[in-house]
Amino acid sequence: MLVVDLLMFDLDGTLVDSREAIVDAVNYTLKELGRPERPGAEIVSFIGTGTSELLKKAGLKGAIEDGVRIFTGYFRLNSNRKSRLYPEVKETLNYFKKKRLMIITNRIESIAETTLVEMGIHDFFESIIGGDNELCLKPSPCQIERGIKKSPAGRSLFVGDMDLDVRAGKAAGVMTCGVSYGIGKLSDIEAAGPDLLIDRLGQLRELII
Secondary structure: OEOOOEEEEOOEOOOEEOHHHHHHHHHHHHHHOOOOOOOHHHHHHHOOOOHHHHHHHOOOOOOHHHHHHHHHHHHHHHHHHHOEEOOOHHHHHHHOOOOEEEEEOOOOHHHHHHHHHHOOOHHHOOEEEOOOOOOOOOOOOHHHHHHHHHOOHHHEEEEEOOHHHHHHHHHHOOEEEEEOOOOOOHHHHHHHOOOEEEOOHHHHHHHEO
């Protein structure tokens, strides 16, 4: 069993299955800017490194500022219809409610907040550190380092579904946990060498105290 005081979670692919919502918002943005839409599986493969990079990979060359504005507005209004919590999320967060809980995401912070409210889990978290600063995105340890300032790094755990989450946590000197059910490839997560690897979020209740 690992002793943990601070639990930090990635959002997309870890707590919330937002793949369909993100695909919808990206294709809406591309269409609004006169660009061809992309297959959903391709867009999902681009998720992880922030909104600007997502749109660039989807084919939006130039007009990135307009793209982020359109994406953000559309996603804020429509994401709840096509997003859902992964199994055992609320139960697990409630189980650990006496610990410090935090969100570390490459999403724009205000959009992350909207989703957490709509999914009914916002109040579990003491803070949300989003990806508004493009120089401070995972796999950089920057966001996690901000989160652990009040807790000893050795008693902090970062949970995410991508290898970049594991790499960011390791670079920040915290324990890491990969999840196999999200957006990231399992082989990539395993290669990054997380301290824990789980198939459902509820397993955390059996592994940490």
